Amino acid sequence: MAAPDVSLLRIRGVTKRFGGITANRGITFDVEAGELVGIIGPNGAGKSTLFECISGFYAPDEGEVELDGARLIGLSPDRVCRRGIARTFQKLRPFQGMTVAENVMVGALTRTRVVKQAREQAHEWLRRVGLAEKAHAHARTLSTGQRKRLELARALATAPRVLLLDEVTGGVDQRSIPGLVELVRELHRGGLTLLVIEHNMRVVTAVAQRIIALHMGEVIADGAPDVVARDRKVVEAYLGQAYVG
Amino acid sequence: MRGALLFFAAAGLAPLVVSDAFLLDSLVLMLVWGCAAGAWNIAGGYAGQISLGHSAFFGLGAYAAALCGVRWNISPWYGVAIGAVLATGAGAVIGFLSNRLRGPYFVIATIAVSQVLLIGASRWRGFTAGSEGIPVPFRPGFWTLGIADKRLWIWIVLALALMVYLVQVYLERSRRGFQLAAVREDEDAALSLGVAARRLKVVAIAVSAAFTAVCGALWAQYVGFVDPLYVFSVDLSIRFALAAILGGLGSALGPFLGAVLVTTLETWLRAEFGGLGSHLVGLYLILYGIALIVIVRYAPQGLVGWLRRT
Amino acid sequence: MSAPAQLALQDLDVAYGDMQVLWGAQLTVAAGEIVALLGPNGAGKSTLVNTISGLLRPRAGSISFEGRRIDGTPAYRRAADGIAHVLERRRLFPFLTVHDNVVLGAHNPRARPHREETLARLQTLLPLLKSRGGQLAHTLSGGEQQMVAIARGLMAQPKLLMIDEPFLGLAPRMVAQIGELVRRIRDEQGISVLFIEQNVELSLKLADRGVVLESGRTVLSGSSAELLRSAEVKRIFLGDFAL
Numbered sequence: 045m046a047a048p049d050v051s052l053l054r055i056r057g058v059t060k061r062f063g064g065i066t067a068n069r070g071i072t073f074d075v076e077a078g079e080l081v082g083i084i085g086p087n088g089a090g091k092s093t094l095f096e097c098i099s100g101f102y103a104p105d106e107g108e109v110e111l112d113g114a115r116l117i118g119l120s121p122d123r124v125c126r127r128g129i130a131r132t133f134q135k136l137r138p139f140q141g142m143t144v145a146e147n148v149m150v151g152a153l154t155r156t157r158v159v160k161q162a163r164e165q166a167h168e169w170l171r172r173v174g175l176a177e178k179a180h181a182h183a184r185t186l187s188t189g190q191r192k193r194l195e196l197a198r199a200l201a202t203a204p205r206v207l208l209l210d211e212v213t214g215g216v217d218q219r220s221i222p223g224l225v226e227l228v229r230e231l232h233r234g235g236l237t238l239l240v241i242e243h244n245m246r247v248v249t250a251v252a253q254r255i256i257a258l259h260m261g262e263v264i265a266d267g268a269p270d271v272v273a274r275d276r277k278v279v280e281a282y283l284g285q286a287y288v289g
Numbered sequence: 290m291r292g293a294l295l296f297f298a299a300a301g302l303a304p305l306v307v308s309d310a311f312l313l314d315s316l317v318l319m320l321v322w323g324c325a326a327g328a329w330n331i332a333g334g335y336a337g338q339i340s341l342g343h344s345a346f347f348g349l350g351a352y353a354a355a356l357c358g359v360r361w362n363i364s365p366w367y368g369v370a371i372g373a374v375l376a377t378g379a380g381a382v383i384g385f386l387s388n389r390l391r392g393p394y395f396v397i398a399t400i401a402v403s404q405v406l407l408i409g410a411s412r413w414r415g416f417t418a419g420s421e422g423i424p425v426p427f428r429p430g431f432w433t434l435g436i437a438d439k440r441l442w443i444w445i446v447l448a449l450a451l452m453v454y455l456v457q458v459y460l461e462r463s464r465r466g467f468q469l470a471a472v473r474e475d476e477d478a479a480l481s482l483g484v485a486a487r488r489l490k491v492v493a494i495a496v497s498a499a500f501t502a503v504c505g506a507l508w509a510q511y512v513g514f515v516d517p518l519y520v521f522s523v524d525l526s527i528r529f530a531l532a533a534i535l536g537g538l539g540s541a542l543g544p545f546l547g548a549v550l551v552t553t554l555e556t557w558l559r560a561e562f563g564g565l566g567s568h569l570v571g572l573y574l575i576l577y578g579i580a581l582i583v584i585v586r587y588a589p590q591g592l593v594g595w596l597r598r599t
Numbered sequence: 600m601s602a603p604a605q606l607a608l609q610d611l612d613v614a615y616g617d618m619q620v621l622w623g624a625q626l627t628v629a630a631g632e633i634v635a636l637l638g639p640n641g642a643g644k645s646t647l648v649n650t651i652s653g654l655l656r657p658r659a660g661s662i663s664f665e666g667r668r669i670d671g672t673p674a675y676r677r678a679a680d681g682i683a684h685v686l687e688r689r690r691l692f693p694f695l696t697v698h699d700n701v702v703l704g705a706h707n708p709r710a711r712p713h714r715e716e717t718l719a720r721l722q723t724l725l726p727l728l729k730s731r732g733g734q735l736a737h738t739l740s741g742g743e744q745q746m747v748a749i750a751r752g753l754m755a756q757p758k759l760l761m762i763d764e765p766f767l768g769l770a771p772r773m774v775a776q777i778g779e780l781v782r783r784i785r786d787e788q789g790i791s792v793l794f795i796e797q798n799v800e801l802s803l804k805l806a807d808r809g810v811v812l813e814s815g816r817t818v819l820s821g822s823s824a825e826l827l828r829s830a831e832v833k834r835i836f837l838g839d840f841a842l
Contacts, residue, residue, distance in 0.1 A: 121480040122479075126483045130482070133481070137477070139478065142470065150484065153464045158464075198482060215641070245835075245838030249839065273841040283798075283799040284800020
């Protein structure tokens, strides 16, 4: 059990290099239970790399990642998931040969051994993300927006403490975005801790209580959305010196 | 499900109705190849690990049974058990490889394993009688698997077939089965959902290997001769995979139907073109290739899928 | 008072399978202009340029080049029409020499007869083409590769040169050199240039005009002077809080 003064997720000095490129450099921040943190930054800033390091797909060269005080570094992705961190992918990866419900069951089966129970949980999650009528459809028949919801339901079925969302509105048509945003808000209101990578600034500022900006692998700003959006370094990173001030 | 019931009932009743030795012999072989294809399907169809080296396990089983009879004078049933254990070990090795190699590299590695065993068996004269092979002694009796009555053989192999069939059905319905299917579709996505992909793959391959070895052991006793160039051949590995694919990859009954098709094809070819001798080898490979192209193009779910639709 | 557009995109809809990326996108480039295509990530900039060069087919809308519709033309013929595309991350043939890479650019039937003389001209513009001619492409630095890639594009004798992220991963000195090269191409040969770039300020200082895409739509278009320091640009990239 975590002591009340220890943050739920602690990222300390995470550094990841690929050959000559340092994708993440000394990334440090804490996330409290129930927070919704937006992660922004220009292309190549290292946002996805950070998610890969947290979720166990990459092992950082330096640094620590702790969930509830327990080290995650060195654990394989499936063990990180069982500890309580779930994620979605930027490029959608539904299990094409399965139905929508079966997709979600794979997530649920991480928490329960009983197939019947997993099926019930799957249907429940599909109801919450608004895909209940599609439960028996094949995953490959879904539209992009629906696939995003499926990925969400599937990750949620693993009952995570922290959910990492990678570009949940990417490629989704304008009309579907408000629905997705509201869904994310609802999940947050339900007590879930979220880290959200987003390029769409309107989405991120509407949803996040706190924004962390990355640039060239480093954290350049960390604070409330209005503060970060006006931060000189952030403006310079996105637009250039001329736009500052 | 109903199809399976039909198939196994027919196979079980056949010995009571058919008396022609040739037909009974064909049925035994169809069931043996069906079991081997079904065993292959556990790794290839359900776990998505396409191996062309399963003859390694088949050969281990065959040799274990033969050597028990020839060298150590013990019941070949021990050979079945020993073969299964050895194959599980070899399967774990291949499972380890599956976590290091992807796609075509993995397939090549599996072929390599079977060929290493082939060379080992052919050269190790002191132990395995080398490339001449081992004639399996026929000692009448159930315990020594010296069974002349083909009908009994059919029921023995049928028992194995039922086991292999049920294991596959388990893989379709169970928690592990779901997780395995996820690994087959997209390993990284499965990992991110908490599925212990690596471990599952190794277990699937090891189970597949064990069953294949049992097939090999029984086959050796039935046929009466173990030739390393045959039991460890790539040809044999291809046959297991082909039967499963033609029958319906990842379906429980498919491998058995595929084995019936492949065995029938081979028997017919031998009857029609037997006079061609060495030319025969090339011919049925060509036909295999054509069958594969036809199935992949028109019925990718194999015979099972085609039957479901008609 | 505006010159007739050399390149004009109208109401372009482009999708990957069922994922629509561009929604009624618009863009014009006048002959001899340098235009910067800007926008947040995922806005559809590369998709737009790939559609112009024919790597993608639009679902709806039109693309006209020098007054003629080209959206039905296959990609390899658009090169002959006069559109050259320098791809993101250079994409040189790594195991061919600089010389071979560059010469391959003149493959289309209009440029091929003049290959030698175009090459000679480019070698005076870019001396490294001669000095590094025999080197394998993958042994060059990022900036040098970028120059070779642009040279390869120019070998096609284009009227419009499109460059996807010319400054990606380059040191500031190289960035200045490439910028200089782009200006010279336009000034000396009258070739129009359309380029995609992350860095807004850098782009607008190089280009005459800028077009901003957001979520697959053209949301802003204007001269560099107008867009530089514009509050609207800030809002597009950094949201409403930025103002």
